[in-house]
């Protein structure tokens with residue numbers, strides 16, 4: 071990290087993020103990756119640095135900041151709750167928690183009416199894994215414990231969720247500490263056989279789950295977890311609805327719970343409250359975080375179906391779980407106000423409308439020699455960046471393509487979250503690297519135009535510097 075004075079000089083004057091070293095106070099942060107821009111405030115879709123340079127928050131942080139930055143209503147709700155009480159002994163009734171969970175059930179799909187509160191996405195996924203197990207125990211199916219997930223998936227960074235995620239790269243570090251779960255290949259347009267429709271291919275892809283359940287033994291499989299859109303190299307691919315409908319059928323047939331990980335896609339990102347609504351499919355358990363509070367405060371939640379809730383509500387099962395800060399009154403107040411804002415500002419509708427506007431730029435973006443694909447839904451567009459469209463492959467790490475890309479975006483007044491795996495990425499199997507365009511859902515048309523104009527320039531400059539095209 072450069073000193074403050076240096077940081078406020080023209081952005082990225084030649085330094086690439088990877089070449090910076092932390093100095094001074096910055097060295098007191100464990101495992102800190104030095105950045106060359108320090109932010110002092112944020113408003114709407116913008117960040118401002120120490121020199122008052124403005125940047126568009128083009129990825130909504132880690133695809134998370136759905137609400138406008140600096141919203142006074144959020145500040146007020148948090149402050150009001152602080153004025154009454156900030157925490158509560160868990161043996162006492164917490165009105166903010168009851169009010170909030172009731173409000174959540176107004177916006178969730180019809181069967182998902184009860185909510186367990188945690189502090190983030192990894193906690194939500196781990197909680198969902200335990201709920202799935204205890205659901206089967208409550209039904210007397212004691213052998214059901216396995217959770218199937220997708221290759222290339224990401225469900226969090228705790229040991230349980232790293233084991234679930236389909237990225238063998240974690241083995242290198244944590245090996246035997248991880249529980250290894252079965253994985254399947256999700257729907258992908260990339261390997262769709264020629265002459266087959268997406269719908270036909272979707273059914274074939276879904277059959278992989280049935281085969282996996284069969285070979286693992288249906289009596290041992292508790293749940294299947296997946297994000298509504300693709301993961302890994304296929305991040306953001308929206309499968310045909312037939313895919314999810316077939317997955318639902320298979321899960322029902324084998325008494326396997328369907329867990330939709332809506333940590334990214336939930337709360338409006340895709341133009342509906344929750345992404346599974348696009349397919350007319352309801353999960354049994356839904357995990358959420360990020361947009362749930364727009365990250366104003368750490369919050370995550372697991373919504374469960376009435377059927378799963380039943381033995382717990384009847385007192386015939388007891389959930390062996392709980393965190394000190396789960397259902398924190400301030401988080402409940404923030405989550406509650408976030409739902410009010412989604413409604414008052416029509417943010418879900420705006421995500422749909424502005425998403426449609428964003429996708430009018432699809433062909434312009436695809437015209438770039440470095441953009442092999444532009445896909446997604448709502449305010450969630452993924453570009454697949456490549457070195458060469460013929461091979462469909464990304465640059466070798468030695469070329470430092472991401473660092474150069476990020477320094478150009480900063481120069482052009484944009485901030486992207488690191489492309490999918492950044493410098494830590496695993497082999498891409500002859501694929502490009504996903505770049506996510508996920509601005510706050512409050513973005514307006516002029517701001518979308520501005521974002522794309524700046525991105526277009528950045529891509530031209532990057533291609534020139536990388537010798538593409």
Ligand SMILES: Cc1ncc(COP(=O)(O)O)c(C=O)c1O
Nearest residue numbers: 190191192224225226331333359
């Ligand atoms: C699909 C998905 N699930 C879970 C998580 C973990 O969430 P958190 O970082 O809040 O623990 C993430 C984080 O990006 C995610 O994308």
